[in-house]
Amino acid sequence: MTQKSKIDFKQILDHSHIANPYPLYAQFRETPVALQEDGSYLVSTYNEVVSLLHDPRISSDMRKSDAQKRFMQQAKQKREEMIAQGQQVEEPEEIVPAFIFQDPPNHDRLRRIVTSQLTPERVENMSSHIEQIVKEHLDKHAQGGQIDIVDDLAYPLPVTVICQLLGVPREDEAQFHAWAEPLASVLDPGQVQTEEQQKQIMQAGRQMREYMGQLLQKLKAQPGDNLLSGMMAADDIDGAMSPRELISTAVLLLIAGHETTVNLITNGTLAMLRSPELLERLRQDPELIITYVEELLRYDPPVHFRTRTALADIQIAGTTIPQGATIILVLASGSHDGQRFERSEELIPDRQGNEHLGFGSGLHYCVGAPLARVEAHIALGEISRRLIEPKLALDPPPYRDNAALRGPRHLPVNFKGLRS
Amino acid sequence: MSNHSSQGLRKDEHIVIVGASLAGLRAAEALRRRDFAGQITIVGDEKYAPYDRPPLSKHVLTGHLPIEHTPLAMLEDVRATWILGVAATALDVEQRQLSLSNGERLHFDQLLIATGTRARPWPEERGGKLDGVFLIRDRDDSQQLRERLARKPGRVLIAGGGFIGCEVASVCRELDLEVTLVERGPTPLYGALGSSMGSIVARLQQQHGVDLRTRTTVESFEGDAAGRLCRARLSDGSVVEIDVAIVALGALHNTEWLQGSGLAADERGLVCDTYSRVLDAQGQVVEGIFTAGDVARWPQHLCDGDLIAVEHWGNAVDQAENAAGNMLSAETDYRAYKHIPAFWSSQFGINIKAVGLPNRGDEVMVTQGSVERYRFVAAYGRQGRIIAAVSFDQGRWLEAYNTLIEEGATYPPQLAAADQPENMQSQPAGFPAMARHA
Ligand SMILES: Cc1cc2nc3c(=O)[nH]c(=O)nc-3n(C[C@H](O)[C@H](O)[C@H](O)COP(=O)(O)OP(=O)(O)OC[C@H]3O[C@@H](n4cnc5c(N)ncnc54)[C@H](O)[C@@H]3O)c2cc1C
Numbered sequence: 001m002t003q004k005s006k007i008d009f010k011q012i013l014d015h016s017h018i019a020n021p022y023p024l025y026a027q028f029r030e031t032p033v034a035l036q037e038d039g040s041y042l043v044s045t046y047n048e049v050v051s052l053l054h055d056p057r058i059s060s061d062m063r064k065s066d067a068q069k070r071f072m073q074q075a076k077q078k079r080e081e082m083i084a085q086g087q088q089v090e091e092p093e094e095i096v097p098a099f100i101f102q103d104p105p106n107h108d109r110l111r112r113i114v115t116s117q118l119t120p121e122r123v124e125n126m127s128s129h130i131e132q133i134v135k136e137h138l139d140k141h142a143q144g145g146q147i148d149i150v151d152d153l154a155y156p157l158p159v160t161v162i163c164q165l166l167g168v169p170r171e172d173e174a175q176f177h178a179w180a181e182p183l184a185s186v187l188d189p190g191q192v193q194t195e196e197q198q199k200q201i202m203q204a205g206r207q208m209r210e211y212m213g214q215l216l217q218k219l220k221a222q223p224g225d226n227l228l229s230g231m232m233a234a235d236d237i238d239g240a241m242s243p244r245e246l247i248s249t250a251v252l253l254l255i256a257g258h259e260t261t262v263n264l265i266t267n268g269t270l271a272m273l274r275s276p277e278l279l280e281r282l283r284q285d286p287e288l289i290i291t292y293v294e295e296l297l298r299y300d301p302p303v304h305f306r307t308r309t310a311l312a313d314i315q316i317a318g319t320t321i322p323q324g325a326t327i328i329l330v331l332a333s334g335s336h337d338g339q340r341f342e343r344s345e346e347l348i349p350d351r352q353g354n355e356h357l358g359f360g361s362g363l364h365y366c367v368g369a370p371l372a373r374v375e376a377h378i379a380l381g382e383i384s385r386r387l388i389e390p391k392l393a394l395d396p397p398p399y400r401d402n403a404a405l406r407g408p409r410h411l412p413v414n415f416k417g418l419r420s
Numbered sequence: 421m422s423n424h425s426s427q428g429l430r431k432d433e434h435i436v437i438v439g440a441s442l443a444g445l446r447a448a449e450a451l452r453r454r455d456f457a458g459q460i461t462i463v464g465d466e467k468y469a470p471y472d473r474p475p476l477s478k479h480v481l482t483g484h485l486p487i488e489h490t491p492l493a494m495l496e497d498v499r500a501t502w503i504l505g506v507a508a509t510a511l512d513v514e515q516r517q518l519s520l521s522n523g524e525r526l527h528f529d530q531l532l533i534a535t536g537t538r539a540r541p542w543p544e545e546r547g548g549k550l551d552g553v554f555l556i557r558d559r560d561d562s563q564q565l566r567e568r569l570a571r572k573p574g575r576v577l578i579a580g581g582g583f584i585g586c587e588v589a590s591v592c593r594e595l596d597l598e599v600t601l602v603e604r605g606p607t608p609l610y611g612a613l614g615s616s617m618g619s620i621v622a623r624l625q626q627q628h629g630v631d632l633r634t635r636t637t638v639e640s641f642e643g644d645a646a647g648r649l650c651r652a653r654l655s656d657g658s659v660v661e662i663d664v665a666i667v668a669l670g671a672l673h674n675t676e677w678l679q680g681s682g683l684a685a686d687e688r689g690l691v692c693d694t695y696s697r698v699l700d701a702q703g704q705v706v707e708g709i710f711t712a713g714d715v716a717r718w719p720q721h722l723c724d725g726d727l728i729a730v731e732h733w734g735n736a737v738d739q740a741e742n743a744a745g746n747m748l749s750a751e752t753d754y755r756a757y758k759h760i761p762a763f764w765s766s767q768f769g770i771n772i773k774a775v776g777l778p779n780r781g782d783e784v785m786v787t788q789g790s791v792e793r794y795r796f797v798a799a800y801g802r803q804g805r806i807i808a809a810v811s812f813d814q815g816r817w818l819e820a821y822n823t824l825i826e827e828g829a830t831y832p833p834q835l836a837a838a839d840q841p842e843n844m845q846s847q848p849a850g851f852p853a854m855a856r857h858a
Pocket residue numbers: 438439440441442443444463464465466472473474475476477506507508509534535536537538556557558584674677712713714715730731732733734736762763764765766
């Protein structure tokens with residue numbers, strides 16, 4: 001039987017829950033698969049989320065969802081009406097969806113090319129750069145006072161790192177910082193943008209694609225030891241990346257690793273400053289950072305939910321999700337499922353066997369996970385080690401208005417100085 | 421009779437396991453994991469501690485995995501008495517006693533029979549004793565074959581196109597050896613996957629330079645004066661000059677030693693109920709005697725409780741766990757064995773995996789991916805339900821198919837997967853008529 005539950009997904013989007021959505025998730029889990037008013041299905045329990053993420057009957061390609069089809073239809077109508085009225089209408093730019101929004105087999109081909117180039121060695125080679133970047137940002141505050149973990153450290157780090165990996169020249173990096181924020185909201189299924197924001201996104205997208213096109217030309221003539229050159233040259237039995245695919249992939253790598261990494265570092269700082277005992281343990285035992293970061297990805301993850309479309313009727317947990325329906329997979333709720341994790345509402349920094357959903361699961365499992373881990377290990381390790389008597393200046397901190405990619409907008413921390 | 425002291429530690433109980441391989445070891449571990457505090461004795465006729473067989477036809481032959489690296493990981497300290505290099509030769513159910521090949525007798529309170537299978541030998545009178553003719557079942561077989569292949573012999577002939585035969589053919593090509601594969605059926609893997617999927621494997625093999633002879637059998641092997649293999653005569657009248665032959669004609673269940681025990685054992689295996697308890701020839705449950713692994717024939721819920729033996733790694737592990745659990749439980753707490761068979765095989769760079777019972781399928785249909793690229797999933801249907809699925813380099817989807825099989829989802833499946841082929845068509849799976857009554 002399909003039950004329309006009182007569980008209303010819109011509650012997650014409600015800003016009043018943003019500082020602590022977990023009690024709400026616990027309510028969601030009482031109905032593992034719940035039909036929502038708008039016809040979508042909210043999935044909140046670990047087993048159900050994982051099973052759907054591994055099911056060939058779900059799609060990440062939004063063009064296949066009923067809602068998106070309706071939306072496209074309306075947009076087309078609107079354009080036609082405007083043309084009929086003799087108005088000037090811009091042709092929508094045809095964009096190749098990035099592979100996070102594609103299905104097999106094309107998804108697999110693009111992903112294979114990325115993973116063939118984003119090798120463990122490349123990631124490992126970044127770690128000294130990451131240490132350097134973190135050090136530079138922290139050293140600016142040698143005298144102590146107040147640091148905003150978001151603006152002064154977490155925000156600049158991932159963009160700088162991905163630019164270096166991709167092969168973006170140092171002097172062009174500043175532009176990426178400007179593009180990253182508006183573009184990152186593209187990945188957010190819960191977000192409704194104002195027209196002004198949409199314009200910004202489109203503009204940032206266009207500028208970045210243009211820039212990337214030119215950069216690719218340069219790298220073609222003069223390849224370097226970097227991700228873009230590698231992806232350009234990479235062969236695959238199903239075909240190499242086209243220039244447009246290269247561009248959309250590069251944009252994806254920038255934005256997928258942006259706000260996510262920011263949130264991980266910020267959430268990690270917040271949790272350790274809330275618990276003096278935890279902070280002390282991390283200082284005593286620097287190795288603990290490894291399991292601590294995994295636990296963060298479970299306990300307070302950057303990505304809270306992802307959406308999919310049902311390609312066929314799917315029977316699950318006593319409910320049938322009909323073909324075409326949007327499925328909302330609440331990864332963060334799955335990771336808090338008490339059926340799967342012991343003491344699921346506690347942060348246990350040395351938790352073992354932690355198969356959290358922080359990086360997703362199945363064929364879209366985060367490509368950047370090894371890189372994100374290195375960034376988080378270094379940043380959080382240095383924050384815990386170097387700040388002298390750090391205290392949260394605001395608790396809870398203000399959160400960004402974003403339930404899917406959830407994290408503080410600012411995290412001001414008062415401290416007395418830096419250890420060297 | 422064994423004392424079913426329910427949760428007690430059973431300090432005074434003696435459990436004997438016959439067969440010191442995968443099922444035997446995993447059962448012993450499961451017993452200890454459940455805090456069995458009594459005595460465990462493991463009797464095995466091979467001289468080696470338990471080792472893993474799948475690599476014997478794969479990485480051991482290529483030389484990538486030294487034979488010393490095949491022992492099975494001991495996941496638990498089993499604290500057992502090991503009697504290795506000694507076979508059980510008879511079982512007295514009444515006296516609860518085993519006779520051993522070293523002349524001793526062994527008393528047990530409970531018994532687990534995990535004697536597995538062995539390779540079907542090639543008849544001596546048709547050349548089975550020639551130097552250069554190999555079987556593959558145990559460590560020594562594989563080690564000797566490895567040494568021979570490493571010496572770069574001339575053409576290798578493989579009799580039998582089942583999984584092991586195909587894997588060895590793949591190894592030979594990897595080692596750049598000429599190879600002829602002789603299969604009685606219309607395609608390789610005919611018995612396991614049917615001719616529809618088998619024809620895909622045939623194409624794969626031909627692309628890799630295998631000289632594939634289907635609908636053909638080996639009549640005899642012939643040697644020179646020194647007893648060295650030099651040619652094979654095939655049923656189509658042809659003669660192939662060869663240096664090495666590998667006989668891969670399937671397996672025989674190791675049940676001969678149970679003749680006279682009164683148990684329901686024959687060449688098809690040893691029959692047990694859904695709780696892994698063995699039955700006697702009258703079909704009555706025999707208390708305290710269990711079986712697991714390749715040797716066991718059990719009622720399979722996916723096909724109306726027909727008795728089948730599943731000769732795959734995963735079954736040995738799961739059934740050992742089931743048998744061990746029931747050995748330590750009161751009858752009211754017995755768990756039924758509801759295993760969905762699964763296996764894998766790697767050949768010609770492709771990972772083939774399957775779940776369910778392909779050879780119970782009537783029809784098959786490619787549901788995802790591309791056959792051209794050897795990257796796809798196909799589902800098997802039996803009477804309108806999905807009974808199995810096989811994947812080529814697409815194992816990531818099988819979990820979902822496993823669920824469909826468990827749920828008894830309809831066939832043809834309504835998946836509408838993003839990567840489904842353009843014209844999906846169900847076709848006859850193409851199994852030998854007999855396989856369905858096995
Ligand atoms: C070459 C090869 C490749 C394989 N590849 C795969 C694969 O890729 N995937 C897969 O799923 N499966 C594969 N298998 C099958 C898998 O190895 C078996 O399913 C598994 O070994 C079964 O374990 P078992 O303990 O039931 O039986 P066995 O491993 O056969 O062990 C039985 C043991 O009992 C001993 N024994 C027999 N009679 C007596 C007696 N009377 N007294 C004492 N001891 C006795 C035997 O000598 C043997 O040591 C392969 C098998 C082989 C041979």
